[in-house]
Amino acid sequence: MMGKVDMMGYTLTKANQFIQEKKHLLQTEYRLNYHLMSEYGWMNDPNGFCFFKGEYHLFYQHHPFTPFWEDIHWGHAKSTDLVHWTVLPIALAPSEEYDRDGCFSGSAIEKDGMLYLIYTGNQWTGSNRDTDLVQAQCLAVSTDGIRFDKWPGNPIICEAPEGDIHPHHFRDPKVWQRGDQYYCVLGSRTQEHVGQILLYKSADLMNWEFIGIPAQGDAAGNSGYMWECPDLFQLGGSDVLVMSPQGIKPEAEKFHNLHQAGYMLGKLDYHTGKFEHGPLEMLDYGFDFYAPQTMEDGQGRRIMIAWMAMWESEMPEQAHGWAGAMTIPRQLSLEQGHIRCRPIPELTKLRGGLTAYEDIVVTDELTLEGITGDCCEMELILDASEATSAGIKLRVSEGKNEQTVITFSPQDKTVTLDRNRSGRGPGGVRKAPVQSDNGRLQLRIFVDRSSIEVFLQDGEKVMTARIYPGEKSTGITLFAVGVMKVIRLHKWDLHKSVEEV
Numbered sequence: 001m002m003g004k005v006d007m008m009g010y011t012l013t014k015a016n017q018f019i020q021e022k023k024h025l026l027q028t029e030y031r032l033n034y035h036l037m038s039e040y041g042w043m044n045d046p047n048g049f050c051f052f053k054g055e056y057h058l059f060y061q062h063h064p065f066t067p068f069w070e071d072i073h074w075g076h077a078k079s080t081d082l083v084h085w086t087v088l089p090i091a092l093a094p095s096e097e098y099d100r101d102g103c104f105s106g107s108a109i110e111k112d113g114m115l116y117l118i119y120t121g122n123q124w125t126g127s128n129r130d131t132d133l134v135q136a137q138c139l140a141v142s143t144d145g146i147r148f149d150k151w152p153g154n155p156i157i158c159e160a161p162e163g164d165i166h167p168h169h170f171r172d173p174k175v176w177q178r179g180d181q182y183y184c185v186l187g188s189r190t191q192e193h194v195g196q197i198l199l200y201k202s203a204d205l206m207n208w209e210f211i212g213i214p215a216q217g218d219a220a221g222n223s224g225y226m227w228e229c230p231d232l233f234q235l236g237g238s239d240v241l242v243m244s245p246q247g248i249k250p251e252a253e254k255f256h257n258l259h260q261a262g263y264m265l266g267k268l269d270y271h272t273g274k275f276e277h278g279p280l281e282m283l284d285y286g287f288d289f290y291a292p293q294t295m296e297d298g299q300g301r302r303i304m305i306a307w308m309a310m311w312e313s314e315m316p317e318q319a320h321g322w323a324g325a326m327t328i329p330r331q332l333s334l335e336q337g338h339i340r341c342r343p344i345p346e347l348t349k350l351r352g353g354l355t356a357y358e359d360i361v362v363t364d365e366l367t368l369e370g371i372t373g374d375c376c377e378m379e380l381i382l383d384a385s386e387a388t389s390a391g392i393k394l395r396v397s398e399g400k401n402e403q404t405v406i407t408f409s410p411q412d413k414t415v416t417l418d419r420n421r422s423g424r425g426p427g428g429v430r431k432a433p434v435q436s437d438n439g440r441l442q443l444r445i446f447v448d449r450s451s452i453e454v455f456l457q458d459g460e461k462v463m464t465a466r467i468y469p470g471e472k473s474t475g476i477t478l479f480a481v482g483v484m485k486v487i488r489l490h491k492w493d494l495h496k497s498v499e500e501v
């Protein structure tokens with residue numbers, strides 16, 4: 001594989017040519033069927049998620065040359081329905097002095113019929129990547145949504161504002177329009193390394209004025225040292241700040257991943273920049289969910305996609321020449337003071353053959369004819385009121401030594417996702433509290449070839465994980481300690497929807 005030295009002087013042509021030459025060489029074992037991945041190389045955060053000229057666009061942090069994070073480009077894909085994705089040529093390469101060490105995360109917005117990308121140009125100024133860096137905000141513009149020109153006046157925000165604001169960790173602009181003004185939030189930290197968010201405004205996307213600090217961690221508390229990838233939007237009459245804090249320590253069932261992705265509800269004062277808000281809540285209780293980004297589509301829906309991986313986590317697909325994927329798109333709604341995340345309805349287009357069961361009693365373990373798969377959706381309504389614990393095992397191998405286990409404990413009202421025996425890759429157990437007064441649990445599970453996304457109680461909680469079982473581990477088993485009634489079990493095989501040549 002080519003190292004940095006060989007590829008100095010990045011251009012789009014170089015990156016796109018490299019991908020075309022190499023993508024056929026990928027090993028396919030863990031490639032996903034309906035989740036967006038890069039064609040080759042590394043992928044992290046979703047960027048520039050938007051709807052432009054009748055199509056959805058999703059960009060992503062991308063290193064095309066190796067399956068490792070460095071010298072970040074912006075990969076690009078589009079879709080007419082958020083289900084079927086076509087990968088497009090790379091949109092941004094770190095080609096200029098101000099972004100020479102990476103075109104870091106950012107967002108997209110349409111203005112006067114053109115698509116603007118606003119992103120962070122990163123430069124390393126020494127060998128320590130925590131301290132030796134300069135970050136500045138930049139623009140790129142396109143008329144067709146495919147070919148982007150970097151703005152000649154870049155960077156448009158050259159340095160962090162004065163005050164208790166770290167001068168260098170200053171990144172991930174997320175822009176939106178309100179009336180005739182544009183606003184933008186940025187990820188930041190204080191001089192003493194406490195996470196915070198910055199708010200800016202602009203009339204033209206080029207000249208930006210700092211308004212204030214809408215939210216800041218508690219220096220004496222458990223707030224983390226850096227808040228990355230902020231997003232701010234209205235939902236159900238509330239303002240929502242989504243962000244990815246780094247360095248928060250576990251608290252009960254929360255915050256068990258290396259870094260978190262969560263939200264705070266509140267009210268933003270656009271003049272002072274103050275955001276009166278509640279506590280940080282989790283957006284996903286699984287293992288692999290980071291840097292979510294949302295967009296409002298033409299139907300007024302708030303849709304979120306996140307990076308389905310975690311920093312510093314073992315990623316077995318790296319040995320195959322690629323790494324990272326996006327979650328399925330999730331539609332957000334605010335219900336009883338909390339965000340619910342549901343799979344977007346369009347995903348039902350992926351459904352192929354249905355196998356359905358009703359009113360089945362499970363004591364111990366049960367397998368059912370036709371209920372197997374490594375690329376499927378399942379909808380289950382379980383009554384575990386007469387069980388101490390009950391659930392479902394997925395991706396079970398013939399000898400049962402591989403399995404990914406979802407267990408509901410009706411007394412504790414918790415669901416656990418156990419990937420200690422999932423196959424290769426990292427293990428671990430995650431737990432999500434759910435509301436259930438009658439021992440019932442509703443599950444919607446999306447299984448892809450190296451991932452699982454579990455939606456509990458109609459989107460009240462979600463648990464996402466990458467798993468790496470053997471290709472033949474396709475068994476599915478229901479189990480109960482005590483008696484579980486399966487009121488309904490529907491399973492659909494899912495089609496492939498991400499084009500691969």
Ligand code: FRU
Pocket residue numbers: 044045061072104105106120171172187228229290291
């Ligand atoms: C979040 C992040 C961003 C940054 C990008 C670099 O995962 O660290 O803050 O812009 O990744 O790839």
